[in-house]
Amino acid sequence: MLAIERRNRILAKLTMEGKVLVSDLSREFGVTEETIRRDLEKLEKEGLATKTYGGAVRTENMKADLPFYVRKQTNVEAKRYIASIISGMINDGDYLMLDSSTTALFVIKHILHKKKITLITNSIEILLELSNKSGWTVISTGGTLKEGGLSLLGYQAERMISGFHVDMAICSSKGIDIQNGITDSNELDAEIKKAFFNAAKKRVLAIDSTKFDKSSFVKVCDISDVDMIVTDKCPPNPWQEHLKACDVEVKYQPEPEESD
DSSP states (O other): OOHHHHHHHHHHHHHHHSEEEHHHHHHHHTSOHHHHHHHHHHHHHTTSEEEETTEEEEOOOTTSOOOHHHHTTSSHHHHHHHHHHHHTTOOTTOEEEEOSSHHHHHHHHHSTTOSSOEEEEOBHHHHHHTTTOOSOEEEEOOOEEOTTTOBEESHHHHHHHTTOOEEEEEEOOSEEETTTEEEESOHHHHHHHHHHHHTEEEEEEEOOGGGBTOOOSEEEEOGGGOSEEEOSSOOOHHHHHHHHHTTOEEEOOOOOOOOO
């Protein structure tokens, strides 16, 4: 196993469980404890972990980019529910734009039964997912490959996107905050999301409930610049009032009714 693959698996475990132990990781990966300590040191330098005595804990760094492999394994049930809601909003023959978020990948998996979809995306993972899909028109934005992100970014992609107009753009983000709006951790990612939203008749932000009241490095847009937010849980009261004031529709999973 390559060192980067091992570190990604350690990071996935850390993200899901909150902490890891050097001794456990050493046994799991069949390497020395010193090798694991070096892995944890590198993750700490990248702002993705905090070393502790005998292991490491997860860091809540809203400005750090997790590898796609790791993001794909986090908040899976929430992303599946969000994708199921969005799937019901998409019709045969629609023209769509989807970003390179893992939530967008879940959306794709939920709409594979739709017919004659035209899709523009900057996601390498989505392009691979649809490589054998017949009856759809799938268009890549082109651009520069983002290391560890499986996405295409840069002015070439932005220029390509600006030449199209679609029914719906579906993007995720790193955080959403009443004061700071919709934010992301990377300027190039933020510019692509802006371009997608500018090219769409309906602009949908797909975020799980952990992203509320969080701010990252770069502003994507104001909350009022999107038409709908799809999430997995009902936002708290301040958010419901603010979204109504911004004329933003919100869809979420209803709480299960209590049985008598």
